Amino acid sequence: MEQEMMKVKKWFSENKNQGIRLLQKLVQEGSVRGNESKAQAIIIEKCRELGLELDMWEIGEEKLYNHPAFCSDRKDFSGNPNVVGVLRGTGGGKSLILNGHIDVVPEGDKEDWNNSPFSGYIEDGKLYGRGSTDMKGGSTSLLLAIESLIASGIQLKGDVIFQSVIEEESGGAGTLATVLRGYKADGAIIPEPTNMKLFPKQQGSMWFRITVKGKSAHGGTRYEGVNAIEKSMLVIQALQELEKMRNEKITDPLYEHIPIPIPINIGKISSGEWPSSVPDLCIIEGRMGVAPNEALKDAEKEMENCLRLLGESNAWFKEHPAKVEWFGAKWLPGDLESDHPLMTTISESYQTIKGVTPKIEASPWGTDGGILSNVGDTPVVVFGPGVTEVAHDANEYIEVDKVFECAEILSLAMMKWCGVSETK
Amino acid sequence: MEQEMMKVKKWFSENKNQGIRLLQKLVQEGSVRGNESKAQAIIIEKCRELGLELDMWEIGEEKLYNHPAFCSDRKDFSGNPNVVGVLRGTGGGKSLILNGHIDVVPEGDKEDWNNSPFSGYIEDGKLYGRGSTDMKGGSTSLLLAIESLIASGIQLKGDVIFQSVIEEESGGAGTLATVLRGYKADGAIIPEPTNMKLFPKQQGSMWFRITVKGKSAHGGTRYEGVNAIEKSMLVIQALQELEKMRNEKITDPLYEHIPIPIPINIGKISSGEWPSSVPDLCIIEGRMGVAPNEALKDAEKEMENCLRLLGESNAWFKEHPAKVEWFGAKWLPGDLESDHPLMTTISESYQTIKGVTPKIEASPWGTDGGILSNVGDTPVVVFGPGVTEVAHDANEYIEVDKVFECAEILSLAMMKWCGVSETK
Numbered sequence: 001m002e003q004e005m006m007k008v009k010k011w012f013s014e015n016k017n018q019g020i021r022l023l024q025k026l027v028q029e030g031s032v033r034g035n036e037s038k039a040q041a042i043i044i045e046k047c048r049e050l051g052l053e054l055d056m057w058e059i060g061e062e063k064l065y066n067h068p069a070f071c072s073d074r075k076d077f078s079g080n081p082n083v084v085g086v087l088r089g090t091g092g093g094k095s096l097i098l099n100g101h102i103d104v105v106p107e108g109d110k111e112d113w114n115n116s117p118f119s120g121y122i123e124d125g126k127l128y129g130r131g132s133t134d135m136k137g138g139s140t141s142l143l144l145a146i147e148s149l150i151a152s153g154i155q156l157k158g159d160v161i162f163q164s165v166i167e168e169e170s171g172g173a174g175t176l177a178t179v180l181r182g183y184k185a186d187g188a189i190i191p192e193p194t195n196m197k198l199f200p201k202q203q204g205s206m207w208f209r210i211t212v213k214g215k216s217a218h219g220g221t222r223y224e225g226v227n228a229i230e231k232s233m234l235v236i237q238a239l240q241e242l243e244k245m246r247n248e249k250i251t252d253p254l255y256e257h258i259p260i261p262i263p264i265n266i267g268k269i270s271s272g273e274w275p276s277s278v279p280d281l282c283i284i285e286g287r288m289g290v291a292p293n294e295a296l297k298d299a300e301k302e303m304e305n306c307l308r309l310l311g312e313s314n315a316w317f318k319e320h321p322a323k324v325e326w327f328g329a330k331w332l333p334g335d336l337e338s339d340h341p342l343m344t345t346i347s348e349s350y351q352t353i354k355g356v357t358p359k360i361e362a363s364p365w366g367t368d369g370g371i372l373s374n375v376g377d378t379p380v381v382v383f384g385p386g387v388t389e390v391a392h393d394a395n396e397y398i399e400v401d402k403v404f405e406c407a408e409i410l411s412l413a414m415m416k417w418c419g420v421s422e423t424k
Numbered sequence: 425m426e427q428e429m430m431k432v433k434k435w436f437s438e439n440k441n442q443g444i445r446l447l448q449k450l451v452q453e454g455s456v457r458g459n460e461s462k463a464q465a466i467i468i469e470k471c472r473e474l475g476l477e478l479d480m481w482e483i484g485e486e487k488l489y490n491h492p493a494f495c496s497d498r499k500d501f502s503g504n505p506n507v508v509g510v511l512r513g514t515g516g517g518k519s520l521i522l523n524g525h526i527d528v529v530p531e532g533d534k535e536d537w538n539n540s541p542f543s544g545y546i547e548d549g550k551l552y553g554r555g556s557t558d559m560k561g562g563s564t565s566l567l568l569a570i571e572s573l574i575a576s577g578i579q580l581k582g583d584v585i586f587q588s589v590i591e592e593e594s595g596g597a598g599t600l601a602t603v604l605r606g607y608k609a610d611g612a613i614i615p616e617p618t619n620m621k622l623f624p625k626q627q628g629s630m631w632f633r634i635t636v637k638g639k640s641a642h643g644g645t646r647y648e649g650v651n652a653i654e655k656s657m658l659v660i661q662a663l664q665e666l667e668k669m670r671n672e673k674i675t676d677p678l679y680e681h682i683p684i685p686i687p688i689n690i691g692k693i694s695s696g697e698w699p700s701s702v703p704d705l706c707i708i709e710g711r712m713g714v715a716p717n718e719a720l721k722d723a724e725k726e727m728e729n730c731l732r733l734l735g736e737s738n739a740w741f742k743e744h745p746a747k748v749e750w751f752g753a754k755w756l757p758g759d760l761e762s763d764h765p766l767m768t769t770i771s772e773s774y775q776t777i778k779g780v781t782p783k784i785e786a787s788p789w790g791t792d793g794g795i796l797s798n799v800g801d802t803p804v805v806v807f808g809p810g811v812t813e814v815a816h817d818a819n820e821y822i823e824v825d826k827v828f829e830c831a832e833i834l835s836l837a838m839m840k841w842c843g844v845s846e847t848k
Contacts, residue, residue, distance in 0.1 A: 106697045108640050109705045134642070169700065203644055207699040216532045218558070218816040219689030219711040220627055220789025225817065229690050233657050265643030266653050267703060268696030273530045275631040275691035275752065276593065276711040276789075277816045281533045285699040287643040328699065365644025365700075392642040392701045393649065 001415055005352075007152035008411045012144070012404055015151075019144050019407075020127070020400055022046065023120075026102075026136040027129035030118035036080040036102050036166045039136075043083050043102065043164045046143055050150055052085030052162060059166070059177035067180065069375050071206075071330045072173045082174050083164040084183060087146055093157025093419035097188035097378060098146075098410070099175060099368060100139030101168030104131035105392050112394035126397040133386030137398035138191025138406070139164060141385055145410035158418030161185055168368050171207075171329030175368035179376035187342040187417060188378045191406060192367050193386020193398075198350075200343055200381055201254055202363035203262055204290030204333030204370055206326055208303065209283060210235060212271075213320040216280035225278030226316060229271050232282040234314065235307070235322050239264050239286075242306040246299075250291060254338075254362035261362065262289030264303075292335040292362060300326055331366025332374045334382075342379050342417065349412040353405065364388070383409075425839055429776075431576035432835045436568070436828055439575075443568050443831075444551070444824055446470065447544075450526075450560040451553035454542035460504040460526050460590045463560075467507050467526065467588040470567055474574055476509030476586060483590070483601035491604065493799050495630075495754045496597045506598050507588040508607060511570055517581025517843035521612035521802060522570075522834070523599060523792060524563030525592030528555035529816050536818035550821040557810030561822035562615025562830070563588060565809055569834035582842030585609055592792050595631075595753030599792035603800035611766040611841060612802045615830060616791050617810020617822075622774075624767055624805055625678055626787035627686055628714035628757030628794055630750055632727065633707060634659060636695075637744040640704035649702030650740060653695050656706040658738065659731070659746050663688050663710075666730040674715060678762075678786035685786065686713030688727075716759040716786060724750055755790025756798045758806075766803050766841065773836040777829065788812070807833075 012019075022042070031039035040056075047054050060077045064070055083102075089095070107117035107130045115121045117130045127137075142162055149156065161183055165174030192199075212232045217225025243264040255261040264286060271282035290299045303324055311317040336343065338360060350358040363369075369380035385402035436443075446466070455463035464480075471478050484501045488494055507526075513519070531541035531554045539545045541554045551561075566586055573580065585607055589598030616623075636656045641649025667688040679685040688710060695706035714723045727748055735741040760767065762784060774782040787793075793804035809826035 105701055108697065108701070112640070112704060169698075205644065205700070209699075216536070216817045217813070218789055219691055220629060220687060220713060220787075221812060221815075222687045222689045223683045224813045227690060229660070229693050233660065236653070236657065259647045263644065263646045265646045265700065265702060266651060266696075267643055267699035267701055269653050269703075269706070270694050272690075272692030272709070273532065274593075274816075275633075275709040276629070276689065277529055277532070277691055278689060279691060280536060280818065282693070285696070287700040289644060363644075365642055388645055389641070389648045391645075392698075393640045394704065 004152065004154050004415060004420060005412060008148045011148045011151050012408055019140065019404060023127060023136060023140040023403060026140065027120040027132050028118055030130060031102050031104055032106050033103055033170060034080065039102050040081055040083050040164060047085035050147055052087055055084040056081045059173060063180050064173065064177050067176060069176055069332065069371060070173060071171045071328060072167060073328045074170065080166055082166060082177055084178060085162045087160040089156045089158045089418055090421040091157060094187065094417055095159040095161065095185035096414060096417050097161045097163060097183065097185040097372065098142040099163040099165065099188055099190045099372065100135055100142055101174065101368065102164050103166050103169050105169050108394055114395055125400055127400050128395060128397045130396055132398040133193045133396050134391035135192050135384060135386060137386050137403045138384035141191050141403050141407040141410055144407040145414060148411045149414065155421040156414060156418040157421050160414060160418060165368065172331055172368045172371045175371045176375060179371060184376045185378050188372045188380045190367050190369050190380060190382045191384030192382050193388050193391050194382055194384050195388050196385060196402060196406065197359040197361050198343060198346055198381055198383050199361060199363035200336040200338050201292040202334035202367050202369050202382060203365055204296060204331050205287050205366040206290065206296055206330040207285065207287055207328040209285045209325045209327050211323045212282040214278065214280045217278040219276040219278060222278050228279045228282035231316060232284055235284060236266055238306055238310050242303065246302065252362060254360065257361065258364050262291050264288050290333050292333045294333065296330060332370025334369040334373050334380055336379050336381065340379055342381050345416045346381055346383055346413050349409045349416060352412060353409045428576065428578050428839060428844060429836060432572045435572045435575050436832055443564065443828060447551060447560060447564040447827060450564065451544040451556050452542055454554060455526050455528055456530050457527055457594060458504065463526050464505055464507050464588060471509035474571055476511055479508040480505040483597060487604050488597065488601050491600060493600055493756065493795060494597060495595045495752060496591060497752045498594065504590055506590055506601055508602060509586045511584040513580045513582045513842055514845040515581060518611065518841050519583040519585065519609035520838060520841050521585045521587060521607065521609040521796065522566040523587040523589065523612055523614045523796065524559055524566055525598065525792065526588050527590050527593050529593050532818055538819055549824055551824050552819060552821045554820055556822040557617045557820050558815035559616050559808060559810055561810050561827045562808035565615050565827050565831040565834055568831040569838060572835045573838065579845040580838060580842040581845050584838060584842060596755055596792045596795045599795045600799060603795060608800045609802050612796045612804045614791050614793050614804060614806045615808030616806050617812050617815050618806055618808050619812050620809060620826060620830065621783040621785050622767060622770055622805055622807050623785055623787035624760040624762050625716040626758035626791050626793050626806060627789055628720060628755050629711050629790040630714065630720055630754040631709065631711055631752040633709045633749045633751050635747045636706040638702065638704045641702040643700040643702060646702050652703045652706035655740060656693065656708055659708060660690055662730055662734050666727065670726065676786060678784065681785065682788050686715050688712050714757050716757045718757065720754060756794025758793040758797050758804055760803050760805065764803055766805050769840045770805055770807055770837050773833045773840060776836060777833045
């Protein structure tokens with residue numbers, strides 16, 4: 001495969017600029033939820049240029065809504081399609097799904113950004129912008145890897161199924177729709193921002209909404225009421241205790257370097273309508289991490305139990321229990337064995353290109369991999385060029401060189417996994 | 425004055441139903457901020473029927489905006505007028521302002537209400553609905569008191585200036601506009617819900633907004649970020665300590681029966697855009713009580729100092745100080761001597777009608793009285809029929825009998841204060 005790799009490497013060395021330009025254009029189309037279409041249009045254009053078999057559709061069919069793994073609070077998916085492009089193999093090889101999501105989380109407080117959140121600005125080898133690391137950099141690696149093979153005249157035996165899906169950040173309805181449309185494979189790679197580590201296991205997660213009651217009153221006689229915000233502070237403290245307790249149980253060595261393997265994140269709080277009134281309702285929303293080998297239902301029960309216990313120690317909560325709903329997003333955990341052939345393929349490719357063995361860890365966040373593996377029966381490895389720490393943060397960036405490095409490793413892994421056709 | 429009082433009492437005994445109907449109609453027009461016009465239309469109709477000299481205007485003149493006591497975040501006052509109706513005296517008597525606000529606070533969580541929040545439903549002598557106690561019941565007492573004198577053919581020497589103002593709940597721009605339009609008097613009564621107690625002193629208050637910074641990150645690696653909600657919990661704890669410290673300094677015996685004379689109310693909290701992200705910004709809004717003899721500026725300084733101290737004990741706040749703004753509403757405190765002639769007049773009238781002396785306390789909340797006294801040089805007593813405890817709460821109600829009892833006391837007080845003309 002050395003000859004092929006030389007061609008591929010040559011192609012990469014000659015195509016840096018167009019690769020960077022592709023990533024920049026993708027970042028500049030800020031594809032927050034409900035606004036994915038313009039970034040998808042760039043992906044579609046690229047797939048057409050590469051001659052992939054294109055499949056684009058607006059998700060939302062009845063089968064999707066009725067599937068037990070479906071969870072979304074989005075009312076309307078129209079105008080923002082899922083995109084799949086298939087590089088058909090000559091036959092006889094293993095198939096591979098290459099999955100990236102096009103949706104990005106909101107930009108947060110604009111004042112925390114040094115440049116506009118969707119600038120695509122490049123400095124010191126870093127390309128900045130919401131979505132650069134999570135995960136348009138990874139999707140760019142996928143497209144460049146495919147292009148490098150096509151441009152080098154290398155034909156694969158197995159099919160490569162490139163996917164650019166919506167809704168990853170909100171529960172994976174986009175990837176679920178690909179599975180229900182029939183897209184399964186012998187393996188899948190998702191280039192989420194792993195800092196070039198291999199993640200065979202992924203933390204699952206789900207969103208929760210906790211409703212805390214108070215009793216309203218005029219702020220000048222606040223002692224006549226019960227402040228739902230103050231009561232919520234007790235709920236948050238209980239969740240902090242629960243997180244501690246749950247993480248003490250995690251002993252998997254893949255989590256050795258991760259401070260909190262399955263965090264409980266308090267992501268939103270909202271209470272009160274009027275500064276002079278005691279608020280009678282507080283809504284807390286967040287994300288609960290689920291261990292790779294844990295059932296979502298079991299994790300749900302632990303939180304429900306935690307809130308029930310609050311009622312036993314606190315008279316207010318006994319009369320007015322804090323209630324949890326599991327709404328919106330759910331990511332199934334993933335749990336691939338570390339010596340699975342797909343792991344070996346990627347590890348060997350990594351070693352060939354980089355000269356060292358890759359780090360293997362467990363993913364600190366859920367990905368669409370849970371759906372591909374649990375619903376689609378497709379073994380998944382998460383491996384990508386982004387910087388984990390800056391995902392969802394202000395001044396999110398990706399190191400441009402890593403995008404190309406990852407793409408080269410993926411090119412080699414595709415050849416190893418799908419097989420190179422002798423016919424050409 | 426016994427003969428006049430007999431006529432007045434007779435009128436009240438014959439006019440219960442129309443009085444209740446007036447209050448019910450006022451409550452049913454839910455005059456939350458920006459929607460005061462329909463309730464004002466009922467007031468205007470009543471003033472016309474009584475033959476008062478009507479003055480209606482949309483506030484918002486330059487003089488108002490430029491006044492140091494003006495504070496409002498409302499952009500547009502058009503369509504929701506202030507209303508003043510003057511019952512002109514024959515001359516030679518003291519003048520009296522009767523001030524009520526037409527605006528009501530939002531209804532809160534509708535599910536906490538047994539009936540619709542603006543039902544005006546009556547059961548067991550209580551009339552329910554947002555604004556019934558705060559303070560359409562009081563305004564109804566004012567109108568009934570005026571009507572009882574007119575209907576009984578009693579003419580006063582001094583002018584009675586009835587006012588139905590907007591914006592009391594948001595900082596008093598409505599009452600400030602009446603003062604700037606020239607309405608001042610020898611005394612003023614504001615029938616806010618005092619449970620029929622007399623309040624010569626009123627707590628001042630002002631709204632604050634505190635901005636707390638965090639550092640965003642993906643919720644799955646929440647340890648890479650700093651949660652603005654968790655940091656806000658420390659700010660709220662500091663405010664609780666500040667409240668305790670400030671109230672320990674209050675020794676005025678008029679506050680003897682009030683658990684927290686000058687409370688700090690946390691009225692709103694808002695943080696986060698996404699359950700799976702660590703929020704980087706949290707906004708807390710609330711109301712700070714100000715002692716009758718305290719300057720607003722001094723109270724502001726105490727809170728600013730409290731937040732500064734947080735920075736001395738906490739590394740995060742040292743780098744990212746919690747910042748306070750004083751926005752929207754401010755109510756000046758009021759501080760009338762307990763033996764002021766207006767106090768005596770109302771106390772004596774109370775004793776005549778009820779046979780016992782009234783309770784005298786300090787108001788646990790700010791009223792427009794601070795503006796009338798501080799800006800308008802008009803001595804103010806707050807005295808009204810509503811139930812303090814249910815103001816701003818779900819299932820707010822007023823005891824209908826108290827509305828009439830208060831009205832009778834006010835009728836007598838008006839005769840005593842303004843003097844009864846012999847000419848008729």
